[in-house]
Amino acid sequence: MNDHQQEIMRRIHAAIANRATTDFERDHLRQAEADVNGGKRVASVLDQLKGDLRPLDLRNNLTPDVADIFSMLDGDDAAAVKFDLxxxxxxxxxxxxxxxxxxxxxxxxxxxxxxxxxxxxxxxxxxxxxxxxxxxxxxxxxxxxxxxxxxxxxxxxxxxxxxxxxxxxxxxxxxxxxxxxxxxxxxxxxxxxxxxxxxxxxxxxxxxxxxxxxxxxxxxxxxxxxxxxxxxxxxxxQEFYKKNKLRYRHIEGDRKRVLGMKHMVGRIRRLVKTK
The missing domain is CATH 3.30.1060.10 (Peptide methionine sulphoxide reductase MsrA)
Known part of the structure; x- marks a missing residue:
């Protein structure tokens, strides 16, 4: 097991003990930990875990610590780096x-x-x-x-x-x-x-x-x-717009469209009032 895999397994163990972790997440994390401890190939186990968690990640339904684990599984270690507070x-x-x-x-x-x-x-x-x-x-x-x-x-x-x-x-x-x-x-x-x-x-x-x-x-x-x-x-x-650029652009785009329309209507309203 290489250093990267060891860090992921360490985080999996911590997330299992975290009360914020959902039952669904915990079941998959426990299974991954058990499979590794049982001698299964670590890379295969982590690939399976990534597949199990991906649907929730796409819907943004992972709890924060598990979301960090998924980022590491998905090759985005930067998104999983602990933010300096x-x-x-x-x-x-x-x-x-x-x-x-x-x-x-x-x-x-x-x-x-x-x-x-x-x-x-x-x-x-x-x-x-x-x-x-x-x-x-x-x-x-x-x-x-x-x-x-x-x-x-x-x-x-x-x-x-x-x-x-x-x-x-x-x-x-x-x-x-x-x-x-x-x-x-x-x-x-x-x-x-x-x-x-x-x-x-x-x-x-x-x-x-x-x-x-x-x-x-x-x-x-x-x-x-x-x-x-x-x-x-x-x-x-923290810094979601940097770590999740595609998702942020989608959410922010919707927000800007709504605000843009409201501001345009407001400007027209003011223009009409001044005439």
Whole structure:
């Protein structure tokens, strides 16, 4: 057994013990482990496991740790590399600040900020709920009170909080209180989480500007709430747009088409009003 295979088997053993692993996944992982321990050819066993897991991967129904295992089985080791969260826990410099935004699935909220000048780091995670260290499965159930969100660490010398707010409003449907686009439920509701009085004042001013813009016929329902603990999401969800490029482009494409139509209608509405 080579080093790569040993690492996969180590992760399989850990995933079997992980409470978040589904029964279906665990059955296949246990079978693979038993087959290897029973003397079957490792490469053949892992190929079989990859085939067993592929249908769930295509539907994005694998739990995070098993998704990482599948990435390794599929030859995409980069997607399975553990994401470095040390920057999330580090103290910010005097010229740095953080913003926390929720706007539906966090997969589509990372890239627009991450690729902007002045952004130090962007993390996918959960916030606003009442359970410590929540998992994706717990948050998805809608019973923890959390929403999927992104935490953005930015250099205030390069980009301002107001700049990030302006971008945020371009990424969400501010008239949809119980989800965003195809993602439905309270865990996908749009929220601006403010960390201090200055951020709250800026968020409220931006809300008023959107409300007065005439772009939307329906009420603006984005919530502005005090920030609470931000819990980073599992490795699989971090930098999803880099690790799962094809799937991200498909999801983001649908989102952009819906937003493009809404923005076009809004511009026409404003034009008609001014005539």
């Amino acid at each position: 040390s920057r999330h826990y580090a103290k910010d410099a005097d010229y740095e600040d953080r913003a926390i935004f929720a706007g539906g699935c966090f997969w589509c909220m990372v890239e627009p900020f991450d690729t902007r000048p002045g952004i130090e780091a962007v993390f996918s995670g959960y916030t606003g709920g009442h359970v410590d260290n929540p998992t994706y499965a717990q948050v998805s159930s809608g019973r923890t009170g959390h929403v999927e969100a992104v935490e953005i660490i930015f250099d205030t010398r390069v980009v301002s909080y107001d700049d990030l707010l302006k971008l945020y409003w371009q990424l969400v449907d501010p008239t949809d209180a119980m989800g965003q686009f195809a993602d439905r439920g309270s865990n996908y509701r749009p929220v601006i989480f403010t960390r201090n009085a200055a951020q709250k004042e800026a968020a409220e001013a931006s809300f008023k500007a959107v409300e007065d813009s005439g772009m939307y016929k329906q009420p603006i329902v984005v919530s502005i709430e005090d920030a609470s603990t931000f819990w980073p999401a599992e490795n699989f969800h």
